[in-house]
Amino acid sequence: MTEADFFGYNAHIIQEQTKSQRTTDGGKITVTPLNIVVKERAMKILEERILRDGKVQAGNVLKVGGFLNHLIDYQLLDEIGKEISALFCGQKITKILTIEASGIAIACAAAHYVCAPVLFAKKSKTINISSDCYCAEVYSFTHQVSKMIMVEKDFLTKDDKVLIVDDFLANGAAINGLMSLVEQAGAELVGCAVAIEKGFQGGGDTLRAKGINVQSLALIDSMDDDGHIVFRH
Numbered sequence: 684m685t686e687a688d689f690f691g692y693n694a695h696i697i698q699e700q701t702k703s704q705r706t707t708d709g710g711k712i713t714v715t716p717l718n719i720v721v722k723e724r725a726m727k728i729l730e731e732r733i734l735r736d737g738k739v740q741a742g743n744v745l746k747v748g749g750f751l752n753h754l755i756d757y758q759l760l761d762e763i764g765k766e767i768s769a770l771f772c773g774q775k776i777t778k779i780l781t782i783e784a785s786g787i788a789i790a791c792a793a794a795h796y797v798c799a800p801v802l803f804a805k806k807s808k809t810i811n812i813s814s815d816c817y818c819a820e821v822y823s824f825t826h827q828v829s830k831m832i833m834v835e836k837d838f839l840t841k842d843d844k845v846l847i848v849d850d851f852l853a854n855g856a857a858i859n860g861l862m863s864l865v866e867q868a869g870a871e872l873v874g875c876a877v878a879i880e881k882g883f884q885g886g887g888d889t890l891r892a893k894g895i896n897v898q899s900l901a902l903i904d905s906m907d908d909d910g911h912i913v914f915r916h
């Protein structure tokens with residue numbers, strides 16, 4: 684695939700959708716609110732990209748390494764970041780919290796528009812991390828093992844208003860672990876934003892039932908081994 688193919692696909696949709704922001708009818712100009720345009724656009728781009736380049740693997744795993752979390756399309760990420768920012772507009776977020784490694788790029792894209800620093804939970808203790816950490820145990824859906832995640836106490840405080848961001852939401856273990864870090868710090872959780880939610884695994888709905896503001900840009904209702912993916916709208 685050439686560079687033009689890789690990015691050109693998204694650029695086409697971005698152009699097309701931007702037109703609907705300002706429409707003229709007999710001299711009357713209608714401007715659709717930017718957050719609606721951004722949301723529709725980001726969702727459409729992401730859904731189309733999942734259908735084109737995503738690969739359904741055994742065990743309910745959707746592989747998106749060709750554009751989201753291995754080889755990264757920074758234009759798509761920028762749209763995702765813009766959308767996350769629009770969804771949590773005016774919430775005075777002071778920190779974006781994510782988990783290494785796949786969440787970091789998306790969190791940075793959102794941080795650019797939210798204007799808040801990114802804090803990522805580490806999955807292993809290195810010599811350069813302080814021993815004074817908030818820790819939580821998280822079962823990894825993709826690695827199928829439990830791991831401790833940690834952030835240094837100095838970087839998350841009771842004065843923080845935190846937005847949790849991740850690439851996927853499946854059973855909710857990663858987000859629950861991150862929420863535990865927020866709670867231990869006495870910080871305020873504003874909400875959670877994920878690029879892709881696999882609705883059929885139930886993690887998102889359980890969090891919403893607890894009153895947490897969970898937003899996903901692409902919500903998959905079902906997918907099968909033949910690669911059929913159905914989105915919830």
Ligand code: 5GP
Pocket residue numbers: 743744745746747752782785822823824825849850851852853854855856857858886
């Ligand atoms: P959960 O903890 O909600 O069960 O799963 C979310 C975490 O597992 C995310 O941090 C993500 O990295 C990983 N994950 C879950 N499902 C998938 C998937 O279908 N594809 C990929 N690439 N990662 C996933």
